[in-house]
Amino acid sequence: MNAVRQIRLFVVAGLALAASLCLGLGSQVQAAQATPQLTTDDCVKCHAQAPADIAANGAGHKKITCFDCHDGHPPKVPAKDIIPKCSQCHSGKKHYELTGCLGCHKNPHTPLNIVLSGNITDACLSCHTQQMAQLKEFPSKHSKLYCSTCHNVHGKIPACTQCHKPHFAEQTKDDCKKCHKAHQPKNVTYGKDIPNKDCGACHKKAMELLSASQTKHKSLACVYCHQDKHKMVPACQTCHGTPHPAAMMSRFPKCGECHNIAHDLNRWNSPAKESVKQEIKKDLKKKKK
Numbered sequence: 001m002n003a004v005r006q007i008r009l010f011v012v013a014g015l016a017l018a019a020s021l022c023l024g025l026g027s028q029v030q031a032a033q034a035t036p037q038l039t040t041d042d043c044v045k046c047h048a049q050a051p052a053d054i055a056a057n058g059a060g061h062k063k064i065t066c067f068d069c070h071d072g073h074p075p076k077v078p079a080k081d082i083i084p085k086c087s088q089c090h091s092g093k094k095h096y097e098l099t100g101c102l103g104c105h106k107n108p109h110t111p112l113n114i115v116l117s118g119n120i121t122d123a124c125l126s127c128h129t130q131q132m133a134q135l136k137e138f139p140s141k142h143s144k145l146y147c148s149t150c151h152n153v154h155g156k157i158p159a160c161t162q163c164h165k166p167h168f169a170e171q172t173k174d175d176c177k178k179c180h181k182a183h184q185p186k187n188v189t190y191g192k193d194i195p196n197k198d199c200g201a202c203h204k205k206a207m208e209l210l211s212a213s214q215t216k217h218k219s220l221a222c223v224y225c226h227q228d229k230h231k232m233v234p235a236c237q238t239c240h241g242t243p244h245p246a247a248m249m250s251r252f253p254k255c256g257e258c259h260n261i262a263h264d265l266n267r268w269n270s271p272a273k274e275s276v277k278q279e280i281k282k283d284l285k286k287k288k289k
């Protein structure tokens with residue numbers, strides 16, 4: 001609120017207005033007497049709705065009077081000229097440069113009763129900029145939707161499951177945000193508390209192999225290895241360093257040549273490696289001593 005213009009009601013105009021109103025109602029007697037000034041208490045006699053609305057939900061507009069906005073009255077002043085422009089009092093913010101204030105603030109007597117109708121994005125940006133920044137930085141099909149497609153009532157947060165099915169039956173609407181953010185839905189990130197079945201919903205093979213495995217990897221969570229961000233794949237060395245002698249490793253540069261894959265370790269399928277196997281076992285025993 002930058003400049004609330006204090007509007008003075010001219011006494012003369014008021015008297016003339018009151019008089020003409022009374023005449024309009026055909027009360028010659030009253031008009032002949034000393035004409036009383038029209039006050040805001042009078043408005044309700046003929047206009048029940050506006051005062052009731054302001055009393056119930058006037059918000060900031062309770063701080064001003066009917067006169068501050070409606071300067072004069074028909075027939076003295078034509079009806080169209082006593083409807084104020086919002087810009088009389090609201091100026092100096094990006095939001096106040098929008099057009100069609102009454103499109104959202106449907107009723108000026110209940111200004112915080114906001115109705116969002118139609119497809120709205122630009123008007124939201126007069127106050128919220130971060131969300132658009134995210135939608136742009138992480139392009140997805142959500143970036144092509146209007147803000148009001150999801151937020152059709154101001155301040156309302158929609159559930160993802162209003163528009164999408166969960167990945168598996170037991171997943172609830174509250175689970176989605178463990179991996180997704182609405183304004184960057186494809187940038188999947190997560191914490192350490194994701195149960196394996198959440199990943200298993202899409203990765204059946206990895207899930208089955210790991211569950212069937214007899215090695216110590218079996219008891220590890222998917223997200224213990226695949227940390228923080230979807231599609232992150234760790235190197236074995238991140239956790240195990242260089243466990244075997246360099247000479248041996250130069251002959252078999254990939255851990256998987258002997259250990260197969262992380263989900264299904266230690267499937268020896270090459271007799272050629274049997275001799276190395278013994279070397280390594282010896283080496284490991286030595287280290288442990």
Ligand code: HEC
Pocket residue numbers: 021025038039040042043044045046047066067070073074075079080082083
């Ligand atoms: C005696 C009855 C009466 C009283 C009292 C009265 N009005 Fe009115 N008002 C009318 C009538 C009748 C009209 C329609 C006039 C026209 O359209 O020419 C009107 C029109 C209006 C309009 C324009 C509505 C439109 O359709 O654009 C506004 C605003 C208004 N009044 C506000 C007020 C305010 C504020 C007060 C108190 C200060 C008030 N009126 C007091 C009878 C009254």
Ligand code: HEC
Pocket residue numbers: 040043044047049050051054061064065066067068069070083084102106108109
């Ligand atoms: C913040 C400014 C503001 C205040 C305060 C205000 N009005 Fe209004 N009023 C408006 C505007 C703007 C419109 C035109 C609404 C439209 O075009 O839909 C309007 C419309 C009206 C109308 C005609 C439409 C209708 O709702 O019936 C009446 C009558 C009216 N006001 C009466 C009053 C009375 C009585 C008061 C005091 C109790 C009052 N207004 C206070 C801004 C105000």
Ligand code: HEC
Pocket residue numbers: 001004005058059060061063064068069084085086087088089090101102105108111112
């Ligand atoms: C005569 C001056 C005046 C006019 C005209 C006016 N307003 Fe206001 N408006 C105010 C004042 C005063 C406040 C309260 C500001 C505060 O509390 O700091 C206010 C507050 C508001 C609020 C916030 C309410 C709240 O409690 O937070 C909205 C929304 C609003 N106006 C919308 C409008 C719209 C839309 C129009 C045009 C239809 C309009 N105003 C016309 C004076 C006016």
Ligand code: HEC
Pocket residue numbers: 001086087090095096097098099100101102103104105112114120123124154
């Ligand atoms: C697209 C819908 C939309 C349009 C168009 C719109 N507003 Fe708003 N306005 C809002 C929303 C949403 C709020 C936030 C309400 C809240 O804080 O709960 C708001 C808040 C306000 C506020 C109080 C908060 C503040 O930042 O001052 C004022 C005053 C206001 N609007 C005036 C206007 C005026 C004047 C216009 C026209 C120039 C206008 N609005 C156009 C939706 C709209």
Ligand code: HEC
Pocket residue numbers: 095116120121123124125126127128147148151154155156157
């Ligand atoms: C005049 C400024 C203004 C405009 C315009 C506006 N908002 Fe808001 N919005 C606010 C304010 C102020 C809040 C309350 C912030 C808070 O509680 O932290 C809010 C809250 C929200 C919230 C809820 C935030 C939460 O944490 O629960 C959402 C969602 C939202 N706005 C979306 C929108 C959308 C979508 C639009 C466009 C249709 C829009 N807003 C237009 C000012 C505005």
Ligand code: HEC
Pocket residue numbers: 121124125128131132135142145146147148149150151157158159160177180181182183
């Ligand atoms: C696909 C639906 C969708 C679209 C499109 C969308 N939002 Fe949201 N928005 C949400 C959901 C859901 C949340 C709750 C937070 C979350 O899940 O990340 C949210 C949260 C918010 C919040 C609360 C603060 C925050 O960032 O968490 C604001 C403000 C907001 N949105 C504004 C906007 C604006 C402005 C736009 C348009 C530029 C927009 N939203 C587009 C669904 C959407």
Ligand code: HEC
Pocket residue numbers: 139140141142149150158159160161162163164176180181182185186
């Ligand atoms: C109002 C409906 C709506 C809501 C609410 C909504 N979405 Fe969407 N979402 C869509 C639409 C529409 C698409 C595009 C679908 C298509 O074209 O196949 C989409 C696409 C997606 C995509 C794929 C994006 C891409 O570019 O491929 C993901 C991921 C997604 N949504 C996740 C979510 C999550 C998580 C939430 C809650 C935070 C959510 N959505 C809330 C409507 C919604």
Ligand code: HEC
Pocket residue numbers: 160161164165166167171172173175176177178179180186188190194198199230
């Ligand atoms: C454990 C993390 C996780 C959880 C929890 C999660 N998602 Fe996803 N979601 C993903 C991953 C990963 C993708 C695939 C992204 C890709 O293709 O790159 C995805 C993709 C999507 C897509 C795009 C279409 C598709 O099926 O590939 C939608 C829509 C979606 N999720 C909605 C949801 C909803 C709704 C919830 C909550 C009920 C939810 N997600 C919970 C990780 C998760």
Ligand code: HEC
Pocket residue numbers: 167190194198199200201202203222223226230231232233
């Ligand atoms: C909604 C289905 C979905 C969910 C849930 C999901 N993913 Fe994926 N994941 C995918 C898709 C689709 C791909 C890409 C597959 C491809 O490119 O062949 C993928 C790829 C991967 C990759 C391989 C990356 C690469 O470079 O080969 C890893 C690792 C992965 N996901 C781990 C996980 C983990 C861990 C979770 C649980 C936190 C998870 N995923 C949850 C759908 C999902």
Ligand code: HEC
Pocket residue numbers: 214215216217220224225234235236237238239240255256259260261262265
């Ligand atoms: C995020 C860390 C992590 C990554 C990445 C990882 N591991 Fe492990 N690994 C472990 C942990 C923890 C154990 C169990 C250690 C213990 O209990 O002594 C383990 C155990 C093992 C064992 C012994 C199994 C047993 O049952 O005795 C082998 C062999 C092994 N890892 C090989 C690998 C190979 C090969 C890779 C890459 C394909 C790999 N690891 C990737 C953490 C990891």
Ligand code: HEC
Pocket residue numbers: 236237240241242243244249252253254255256257258259273276277278280281284
């Ligand atoms: C030439 C085959 C071969 C290669 C290549 C190989 N390993 Fe091994 N690794 C073994 C053998 C054999 C054992 C002992 C298995 C046993 O005791 O049953 C072993 C044991 C391990 C163990 C368990 C150590 C312990 O203390 O029990 C880890 C962890 C391991 N390897 C990690 C790796 C990593 C990481 C790589 C890649 C950098 C790798 N290995 C490459 C053959 C190999």
Ligand code: HEC
Pocket residue numbers: 196199200203206207210217220221222223224225226233234235236256260261262263
């Ligand atoms: C011990 C660490 C570890 C655990 C636990 C683990 N992974 Fe992996 N995962 C890896 C490594 C390392 C790779 C790269 C391939 C390789 O060298 O084994 C991989 C590869 C993948 C891939 C891509 C290749 C493929 O097999 O499709 C997916 C998808 C995947 N993991 C999903 C999962 C899921 C789902 C879980 C839980 C059920 C899981 N991982 C548990 C370490 C792990």
